[in-house]
Amino acid sequence: MEMKRKKRTAVLLSACLVLAFALAGCGSEEETTPAAKTSAAEVTTADVTTTAETATTAPAASSDEIMLAAAASLKNVFEDELIPMFTAKTGIAVTATYDSSGKLQTQIEEGAEVDVFFSAAAKQMTALSDQSLVDTASVVNLLENKLVMIVPSDKAADYTSFEDVLKADTVAIGDPESVPAGQYAKEALENLNLWEELQSKTVSLGTNVTEVLQWVAAGSADAGFVYQTDAVSQADAVTIVAEAPEGSLQTPVIYPVGILTEAKNPNGAAQFLEFLQSDEALAVFEEYGFTAIK
């Protein structure tokens, strides 16, 4: 009886191990196919000039993919359109993480292995550049966005301008310490002399702009400050009340993109940056509400 039990346990354990390895094996299979695609794409693609150099060298493991760290407001445009476009064109896979630029900056400073950093404000890019973590020569001020005030769609009638934020009980704003959208909102509100009074309200600090958007969309907050591109992505749940008034925002809402000095795949990163500046990519950005800086 004892033998039978021991044998059954052994069989069960080995079955579990085999299953675990099989699952792990399935995961790595997906990573090896882009390698086959890359060699084929490099031979046939003629328009991307940098691949001419890499085509002659044997594709190393890291030339298959790049790691992108981008601001939360860029998630939709990248995941839905630009990354599939880029991978289809060059065969380079893109793994991406999206969060507030401040959080990403901290992660990069603490050693996160990133190839390309796409920030929602110059502050974080400059900070990394000063620490020589970003190659200053590679930085391109690519896009512009607009800061808007939003409210849950059913409350839209009561609000018409930034000043109306004082009518709200609870306001959602990105944490100015780490979220560019919060920085811009604070600057605009300070210039409109609304910031001081706002502090007496219930102000919830989002750790990234998407969190702020969701709080307003769920109706938890009466009003919030996000980018126009975010508001548009949740058009049914939130309504844009107003854009930041003329002159209230001195710092332009600029999104710079740059390559990390310690990038594991600098060639892939350079190709990515070139792609982002191409007409077809800029057209997609404009579709999503961003403005391309020429």
Place this chain on the structure above:
Amino acid sequence: MDWSPLYISIKTAAVSIIITFFLGIYLARWASRLKSGKIRLVVDGVLTLPLVLPPTVVGFFLLFTFGVKRPVGQFLVETMGVKIVFTWWATVIAAVVISLPLMYRSARGAFDQVDQNLLYAGRTLGMSERRIFWRVLMPAALPGVAAGGILAFARGLGEFGATAMLAGNIAGKTMTLPLAVYSKVAAGDMDGAYQYVGVILLLSFGTILLMNYFTLREGRTGKRRRAK
């Protein structure tokens, strides 16, 4: 250093442990006395669920229930003018839901360990069920129940995911210690983060020491009781 996160965390944990403690022991007693083993299994499963689920999933369900656009949330707003989300009470609700499974399971285990003869003896002496619960069952189960309470307190103190979703991150109102650490790290203020982390470490370590003290005491008093 801004002490408000510590103050808020302690306040939340203190209020939620009171609610969790009584809710936990009553539910545990009720579940232990259920005649049907199958129903008891289901009850155990449901009440343990928040412990096993990722806190963000629990937060999702809480928002689904108390959110302003949801039935329960709307009902509360319309009948009592009360909005749960983004209030300090939301931190309490999140902490209670997350820590209740710990209290429940510890109490269940402790109650089941108690010698049933003690309870029978109480009944033959004509004690009401309520007196038996408080004067016989609870003292006998106290070490296990206390350890469970301390664990639940610590868990409530450390709650983060569900709290952020339901209560928001409002400095001075719902920004608990874990949320404060997260905000500091996001802002790159490591020194500020260290200070809060230090406080949490002290609190958590103190909690573990207390718990160990109680479980050790259980060993000693157990022996003493049997010797009599």
